[in-house]
Amino acid sequence: MRRFLIPVLVASCLLVQGRVQAAPNDSITLCFERQEVPPWRTLDGGGLNFELLAEVSRRTGVSFDYQSMPWKRCLEQLKANQVGGAFAVSFTRERMGLGAYPGVAAGGANPQADAAKRMHVDRYVLVRRRGSRLEWDGKSFRHLDGRIGVQLGYSVGDFLRAQNIAIDEGSQRADELAQKLIAGRLAGAAMGGGDASRLLRGHYGSRLEVLPVALIEKPYFLVLSSALVASQPQLAARLWDAVEQVRTGAAYRKRELQALAGSAPGARD
Template structure:
């Protein structure tokens, strides 16, 4: 009896083990049929109408439509911009948005089109505006800065700092947010501040508006891309191409164009100072 009981217990354990293994295989099979998950980081800041800290804006609408079109699930993670780029370089995330082109950023991730990014696959176009205190004589003629009596401020890690340095001015990139730049500007610690076009509109129409003004010519206008990790592009090149191709198709599609038309005028696109 004791031997028979022991044998039955052993048989029951084996059956349970097989059942657990089958359950695990079934769960794996279900997961295999699930849409691929792509982790994307973005700057923890409000850059309207493109994106907000809590995951709203046209960048998210565009990517959600891309996900629906291609059967991809995007996992969005907000963080400071420098950390986002560092995470991408370490392949800790699959991509970052929205990223303007800089040659050295190709060490961090891949642009659609590589060394010469395909502008047709951009997420959007934005510009940098120079803001000064009202009454200041700082000027920009499209080629050179004039009457600069101090540093020009820019946000930490932003590509416009390269342009400013090429213009032979002192650059202060010790601020993470555009409103921090304006406070430093009004405190006399900066001669002017270079901010994104949508940020410029927000600042000029907000509480600081009566004390600041924008120079009429933009510093630069540039496209912004979805930058994908080296690991994703190397291991799944077809998936990377699908995503970039879908960004172009969705951005040109009627559904997204309607969203953009209703949102972009609020940021002053085409009417920015």
């Protein structure tokens, strides 16, 4: 597993004042997907997610130890309380058993995570081969002849299954989906906006294209383990409060706008 600590310099560049004190030896292990997802994160600790968490660490006095791993394994370790948390995780009712989301009360009739305490918002888009007739108008598919590829463990699979769409979950990486799509083994691929942007900026751009209407847009959260929240509920609340404070601060908002503008290719979205 890849382990690293984000340099203090990243946090200091945000120029956000204020700090909530914590015990000096508070440390939490967080897992994340072993994949580049610009502009949110890179495997070597770059990207907006790590900048946000670095400032959360500075404000709360809690240090984070990051572990990259396949996404499904990360979620399994979160559920087993083998890590203190995971990011960035979208909310579904089915995932409530994995750990604790901010604002979700146990036993609620219609639970929803508190979007105000999200790390970021991203979208899933539909990618097709250039020349394909496959279409998505925001409500339904047309000219769908085959399966839609989805990365293993990704929540967009639940979205597609709810529409009775046949899916292929046999890939862990967006690049694998792109290769299957080009080879004609998939009718389309549902990818995160950052993944699609990265692929189309590369050599896949001449053979694949992103449909203009997003499949779904959703917030992504820092999800903490059930054991951590049960034993230290006040610490969990401080962390989620700090995520909101940093994300809505002027310095971070400026960084986010700059990074999103830099990662958007041409006429995407």
